[in-house]
Amino acid sequence: MSKDTSRVRLTAGRVxxxxCPAGKAQAFLWDTEAPSLLLRATPTGRKTYAFESRLNGATVRISIGTASDWSLDTARKRAAELKQLIDRGEDPRELEKAKASHKAAAKAAATAHALTVGDLWPDYLETGKPKRRDAWKPRYLEDLKRMSAPGGEPKKRGKGTTRPGPIYPLLALALVDISEDALKEWHDNEARASKHQAARALMMFRGFLRWCATKPKYRGLVDNEAGRAPAILENLPSMKRRTDALEAAQVAGWWAGVEQLNNRTASVYLRALLLTGARREEMAGLKWADVDFQWRKLTIADKVEATRTIPLTPYMAQLLATLPRVNEWVFASTKTLSMAVYNAKRRERDATQAGRTAPAGEVSTVSESGRMSDPRSQHAKALLSAGIEGLTIHGLRRSFSLLGEAAGAPAGAIAQVMGHKPSATAEGYRPRSVDALRPFLTQIEAHVLALAGVQFDAQVEPGKLRVISAQ
Structure with a gap:
């Protein structure tokens, strides 16, 4: 206790x-009515009430408040409360810390309980990469964004606006409210629009729940098993892996059916899928700038990597060279082709009326651009003609792999042409150059053409494909 102190009965006037005397850092005035209450003054004129007592042989001093904020009576009552705690052997400072801690915990719990899926979803897209991977696969990340999009955007094809993604309704739910019942209700509602989309959205959302369960601050808020409720799983559509592929004996019939399609672009496109094993969107996105007729190479937008380059085999080169160049896309849309033909006929008519010779050569480029969108209807016509059932567009990719094996090409070369990850190759992974791949892809092409009953002269200039026979 400072020696610059005195005890008096505090009154409002004395306060x-x-x-604080000049030259002193502080001064104290003790209250005789409440012996544990003191008034502290500093040279700045600030006056503060404080409580001071002893507990277990140690001095305990606790600030009460300024004299301007606390009345004398209120300060005495507070000092009396603190003295009662001291008399019971309790430290008011520890009690205050515990109270503050409890309050902070309650506030944190309330905040956590208010945390929604939407609050964490951006962080999940940013950092929630799968195990043993450096990042999301670009296509899967885009699917996650599309599945959780709010909708309302103009449709790229057709009229109207897009509908919200299947995961979007879950973004508004609090993490603590993601239960089996909540997910079942959500899934049943989304399944009315599309069972397979709802099932895929559920699998994606289960990945989000697993990610939350790995974070200590979210682990106690989520039920990681909510998406595995028997009531949900028993209603999921079959997710069996497709195994459809062309049998060797079916190649000739399929080839003939595709070759007879009225849509020349679709016909070449479907055969290109079988001859390269490319994915549907990879081939549909092929541009003329990606086709190197001089050095016989194709640069394909890859699902796993940014791009991959494969050999342009002889028959494939001749097929592509027969397509008209109406825009940047190798497989231009039917609408674009129709406009190109219309414009070409109009120029021919105008030239004839003017007494000039119509320009020869390629069909001219039109201002409207576009690429082929969905070849499934054309493929269905070819399958009907060939009497083949159940073969999907992706089944052509599996067919390439199987026919490549039958042709005797190494599994690693087949996988590299198809754009499989290195870990997916059957042999030890040895990336080959384009020239090293060329004989194997040419070997596969020759095997497919033999099964299709197609003969051609590989020395013919691309663009002048001459089919000798087709069985």
């Missing part, structure tokens, strides 16, 4: 008149 008002009390000051």
């Amino acid at each position: 008002e008149a009390f000051t």
Whole structure:
């Protein structure tokens, strides 16, 4: 206790008149009515009430408040409360810390309980990469964004606006509210629009729940098993892996059916899928700038990597060279082709009326651009003609792999042409150059053409394909 102290019965007047003597850092005035209450003054004129007592042989001093904020009576009552705690052997400072901690915990719990899926979803897209991977696969990340999009955007094809993604309704739910019942209700509602989309959205959302369960601050808020409720799983559509592929004996019939299609672009496109094993969107996105007729190479937008380059085999080169160049896309849309033909006929008519010779050569480029969108209807016509059932567009990719094996090409070369990850190759992974791949892809092409009953002269200039026979 400071020696610059005195004890008096505090009154409002004495509190008002009390000051810190010149040259002193502080001064104290003790209350005789409440012996544990003191008034502290500093040279700045600030006056503060405080409580001081002893507990277990140690001095305990606790600030109560300024004299301007606390009345004398209120300060005495507070000092009396603190003295009662001291008399019971309790430290008011520890009690205050515990109270503050409890309050903070309650506030944190309330905040956590208010945390929604939408609050964490951006962080999940940013950092929730799968195990043993450096990042999301670009296509899967785009699917996650599309599945959780709010909709309302103009449709790229057709009229109207897009509908919200299947996961979007879950973004508004609090993490603590993601239960089996909540997910079942959500899934049943989404399944009315598309069972397979709802099932895929559920699998994606289960990945989000697993990610939350790995974070200590979210682990206690989520039920990682909510998406595995028997009531949900028993209603999921079959997710069996497709195994459809062309049998060797079916190649000739399929080839003939595709070759007879009225849509020349679709006909070449479907055969290109079988001859390269490319994915549907990879081939549909092929541009003329990606086709190197001089050095016989194709650069394909890859699902796993940014791009991959494969050999342009002889028959494939001749097929592509027969397509008209109406825009940047190798497989231009039917609408674009129709406009190109219309414009070409109009120029021919105008030239004839003017007494000039119509320009020869390629069909001219039109201002409207576009690429082929969905070849499934054309493929269905070819399958009907060939009497083949159940073969999907992706089944052509599996067919390439199987026919490549039958042709005797190494599994690693087949996988590299198809754009499989290195870990997916059957042999030890040895990336080959384009020239090293060329004989194997040419070997596969020759095997497919033999099964299709197609003969051609590989020395013919691309663009002048001459089919000798087709069985």
